[in-house]
Amino acid sequence: MFEAYDMPDTHESCPRRDVTTSPIQALTLLNSAPAMEWASGLAARVLEGGGQNRETQIAVAYKLAYSRPPTAEESKMAFDFLDRHRAIVETRARSGGKLAAVGARPAGVDAVDVATLVDFCHMLINANEFVYIN
Amino acid sequence: MRTPHFVNVGSRREFLSRAGAGFGAIAFHYLLAQDSLLAAAGAAAAGAAPAPHHTPTAKSIIWLFMEGGPSHLDLFDPKPTLEKLAGQPLPPSFGRPITAMGTASNELMPSKRVWKRHGQSGLWVSDWYPEIAQHVDEMAVFQGCWADGLNHVGSVCQMNTGSILAGRPSMGAWVIYGLGTANENLPTFIILTDAGEVLGGPKNWSAGFLPATYQGTLLRREGTPIFHLTPPETVGDDQQRSKLDLLASLNRRFNAANGEDSELDARLKSYELAYRMQSAAPEAIDLTKESEATRKLYGMDEPETEKFGTNCLLARRFVERGVRFIQLYSGSGSGWDAHENIEANHSKMCKQTDRPIAGLLTDLKARGLLESTLVVWGGEFGRTPFNEKGSGRDHNPWGFTIWMAGGGIKGGQAIGATDEIGMKAVDTPCHVHDVHATILHLLGLNHKQLTYSHNGRDERPTIVGGRVITNALA
Numbered sequence: 318m319f320e321a322y323d324m325p326d327t328h329e330s331c332p333r334r335d336v337t338t339s340p341i342q343a344l345t346l347l348n349s350a351p352a353m354e355w356a357s358g359l360a361a362r363v364l365e366g367g368g369q370n371r372e373t374q375i376a377v378a379y380k381l382a383y384s385r386p387p388t389a390e391e392s393k394m395a396f397d398f399l400d401r402h403r404a405i406v407e408t409r410a411r412s413g414g415k416l417a418a419v420g421a422r423p424a425g426v427d428a429v430d431v432a433t434l435v436d437f438c439h440m441l442i443n444a445n446e447f448v449y450i451n
Numbered sequence: 452m453r454t455p456h457f458v459n460v461g462s463r464r465e466f467l468s469r470a471g472a473g474f475g476a477i478a479f480h481y482l483l484a485q486d487s488l489l490a491a492a493g494a495a496a497a498g499a500a501p502a503p504h505h506t507p508t509a510k511s512i513i514w515l516f517m518e519g520g521p522s523h524l525d526l527f528d529p530k531p532t533l534e535k536l537a538g539q540p541l542p543p544s545f546g547r548p549i550t551a552m553g554t555a556s557n558e559l560m561p562s563k564r565v566w567k568r569h570g571q572s573g574l575w576v577s578d579w580y581p582e583i584a585q586h587v588d589e590m591a592v593f594q595g596c597w598a599d600g601l602n603h604v605g606s607v608c609q610m611n612t613g614s615i616l617a618g619r620p621s622m623g624a625w626v627i628y629g630l631g632t633a634n635e636n637l638p639t640f641i642i643l644t645d646a647g648e649v650l651g652g653p654k655n656w657s658a659g660f661l662p663a664t665y666q667g668t669l670l671r672r673e674g675t676p677i678f679h680l681t682p683p684e685t686v687g688d689d690q691q692r693s694k695l696d697l698l699a700s701l702n703r704r705f706n707a708a709n710g711e712d713s714e715l716d717a718r719l720k721s722y723e724l725a726y727r728m729q730s731a732a733p734e735a736i737d738l739t740k741e742s743e744a745t746r747k748l749y750g751m752d753e754p755e756t757e758k759f760g761t762n763c764l765l766a767r768r769f770v771e772r773g774v775r776f777i778q779l780y781s782g783s784g785s786g787w788d789a790h791e792n793i794e795a796n797h798s799k800m801c802k803q804t805d806r807p808i809a810g811l812l813t814d815l816k817a818r819g820l821l822e823s824t825l826v827v828w829g830g831e832f833g834r835t836p837f838n839e840k841g842s843g844r845d846h847n848p849w850g851f852t853i854w855m856a857g858g859g860i861k862g863g864q865a866i867g868a869t870d871e872i873g874m875k876a877v878d879t880p881c882h883v884h885d886v887h888a889t890i891l892h893l894l895g896l897n898h899k900q901l902t903y904s905h906n907g908r909d910e911r912p913t914i915v916g917g918r919v920i921t922n923a924l925a
Contacts, residue, residue, distance in 0.1 A: 320671065321678075323652060323653050323669075324647055325477050325652075325771060326652075326792060335652055335653040335657070336713060336714065337653050337657075337666060338663050338664075338666065338717040338718050338721050339638070339668045339669070339795075340668060340721045340722075340725040340728055341665070341669070341670075341677065341678070341725075342721065342726040343669060343680065343718075343721040343722045343724070344677070344679040344725045344728065344729075345678065345679050346678070346727075347679070347684055347688075347691075347695075347722070347725055348679035348681065348682050348729075349678070350677050350683070352903070353685070359774060391704070391878075394700060398693075398697045401693065402690070402693050402694070402697070403577070404676045405687075405689050405690050406690065406695050408797055409687050409690060414684055414685075414687060415684050415685050417685040417686070418685075418714035432685065435685075435688075436690065436693075436694050437697070439694065440694050440695075440697045440701060441701070443698055443722075444698060444701040444702055444705065445701075445702045445705045445706060445709075445715050445718055446701065446705045448716075448718070449715070
């Protein structure tokens with residue numbers, strides 16, 4: 318992770334960090350185990366605070382990730398994504414593919430729904446709004 | 452007569468007289484603006500799709516960067532006069548250069564190498580590079596190179612960006628800006644290192660003021676060159692695609708709200724490239740299908756040459772797949788910096804690079820790739836004819852050697868020369884800007900027409916210098 322983000326030499330002072338954007342960084346945040354863990358962690362908190370209602374989940378996820386509620390348009394976009402993406406995850410589940418999970422799945426919550434939510438959370442924390450301060 | 456690119460102004464009087472000349476130059480530039488060349492440059496800047504300015508002779512470049520400063524005096528530029536003057540101080544006629552370590556009063560030190568002429572062309576190469584010497588007929592050896600910097604960070608930066616001050620785009624970034632990519636599925640400007648961090652780090656492959664998407668991609672040094680090429684086991688391909696579509700809409704929305712920012716746009720694009728790399732890159736970096744003979748050719752069967760040989764082989768594979776600009780650092784972290792005991796240092800560094808580079812040239816040629824691939828060898832500067840600490844040599848930016856092969860280079864010739872002791876370039880001096888102008892020319896770009904408007908100025912890769920060394924062209 319440090320390497321992908323050009324960690325400065327620890328033997329010298331570093332007055333200013335380099336700004337880099339590379340596909341290596343994208344691959345790291347997209348495919349590495351830590352990034353998936355963070356996504357699962359966020360999904361667990363969303364389930365905890367948002368229950369099983371999709372709209373509430375989206376609102377809680379935006380609040381946790383971006384410290385703001387989603388606009389109506391964003392909420393709809395997220396809703397549509399969860400709908401569409403769930404179908405893909407479900408096909409995967411039916412063919413015996415492994416699904417992303419959260420630490421302790423609350424009782425009565427469907428494993429496919431959880432995996433779909435993990436993917437949603439994963440992209441929220443990959444987005445520019447999460448990565449850049451301004 | 453040539454003027455240094457950086458001049459320390461000594462007095463207030465000198466400052467005012469120089470500044471005055473500068474104002475005159477602005478007026479002169481206004482007159483020149485009606486000139487067709489500058490008009491063409493403006494048109495190129497306004498043009499949309501990247502395209503070469505003329506038919507290129509090279510499609511790709513492999514730049515072998517010997518970081519730390521290899522000694523031209525012990526590799527490609529023999530100086531019999533130095534034998535005669537051994538142990539004597541620098542003759543007064545050579546002036547008194549200011550060196551990085553203040554060594555100009557030290558005695559002159561001849562090379563301990565055994566020299567031989569090689570090939571049809573009879574170019575000189577020392578016994579430190581016996582295998583590369585077999586390729587002299589492919590090489591144009593620029594013996595009169597010179598640069599502006601005294602220290603490593605500035606000089607490595609200049610060799611990459613044209614300026615000793617960080618912040619300008621690297622040549623790789625300019626090339627991609629000018630030509631676009633030839634393979635949508637791999638980064639088109641790749642950097643490979645073999646030892647430590649390159650001095651100055653990512654500034655050397657930065658996009659500078661060009662859009663951030665043109666910056667180079669540094670691959671990993673140890674183990675597999677690229678991590679995380681496979682999605683996690685819980686994510687299938689259609690699932691990954693669907694996630695990335697969501698990410699793209701999230702980012703587009705955010706970027707639109709935050710105005711034009713090339714960083715944000717670069718990040719959006721980097722995910723799309725990352726997605727495509729998942730299928731293309733594993734194959735590109737997989738060396739297991741290379742034959743035993745090929746591995747041997749690159750020296751991958753010996754511990755000293757394994758690392759640089761692996762990088763050279765990766766470079767060939769990238770060239771085959773359309774990657775335009777590949778930079779390989781030897782001794783990354785200033786490995787060639789032989790201030791003392793140059794015998795031990797250069798013996799080691801030459802050993803590490805001789806077979807891999809010779810192997811690369813042989814392999815490129817055998818595959819018919821050499822004619823469209825420009826191979827450049829050089830450091831950020833050369834080394835002094837006088838000794839440092841009795842056994843080493845100090846930095847020498849006033850005269851040093853770079854060679855190029857393939858990609859439209861007329862091989863088997865030496866271009867330019869240093870003085871009798873190898874200190875300064877005196878014949879056909881080739882400044883870093885000239886090196887850059889020549890490289891860009893071979894890749895189909897006119898260094899004066901390749902411009903980008905920044906802070907109210909049409910900036911170009913060679914700043915306000917540079918000329919194509921036409922003797923070098925086939």
